Amino acid sequence: ALDETEKIWFNGELIDWKDAQIHVLSHVVHYGSSVFEGLRCYDTENGPAVFRLKDHMKRLKDSAKVYRMDIPYTIEQLCEGVKDTININKIKSCYVRPIAFRGYNELGVYPLNCPVETVIAVWAWGQYLGEDALEQGIDICTSTWRKMAPDTMPNMAKAGSNYMNSQLSKMEATMNGYKESVLLNYSGNVAEGSGENIFLIEDGKIYTPDLGSSVLRGITRDTVITIAEDLGYEVSQEIISRERLYLADEVFFTGSAAELSPIRSIDQIQIGKGKRGPITKKLQDALFDIINNRVEDEHGWLDFI
């Protein structure tokens, strides 16, 4: 169950958790008309800080733009909303879930006559892929479900409806005993996990599917590309075939919830030495040093509460 906090930000007001409700005939309940974000606040050595807050709020507005959804708050107001929600709940380390959705008015598919509601909730949430995932790595499978073709649903918008696709692949993986799955795209090449971007390492060089591969423009993806380049690694964004994952020296997932999780096998094929690889470890260490403010925040990614 969710680790409830006291207050939820609902259209600009902080109300009790239990009162943050909507009608069952709201447009979003029927047609999946929502866009959302997932980010984290870390209790750093220098106090609580939200990681890449502005970038997440910008992506929320971008996702809304694709769906012609007018969120009546600026990026700055949304950032303040996140900070206010964390503050009032007196929580130092948490997951943050901002969401905007079509509310209650009419129930035709046409959405533009329904009000847009905006909500921000926070709660404590541990490592998404399990406590051991960061060190031990996880076993994953290739999904039989593919990512939406680019002319069906916009993969780059973080919309609630996209997660019906994610749910299908996550259920399949779980029922077959895997922690997570990797989905191929319409052309049969590698896209991403059900809630993560994917990277591979070959001969010391780092690769991840390009933005035309039907992936979310992951903020952790961008963070890891930046960190890797800062450390002197070459990073290539390109089309990646399925078998390159099997043959890679190291493979890992990135995401705000999953952070940087090594993958030790795919479809029961061992990846590299079958455990977290040295470059993955180096990137993880660099990421956690930044997130926990143990090194200078040279990219301005931390927003202190």
Ligand code: PMP
């Ligand atoms: N792909 C999908 C489908 C996701 O749901 C997520 C999680 N938001 C990601 C990638 C990773 O994105 P980010 O690093 O911005 O959390």
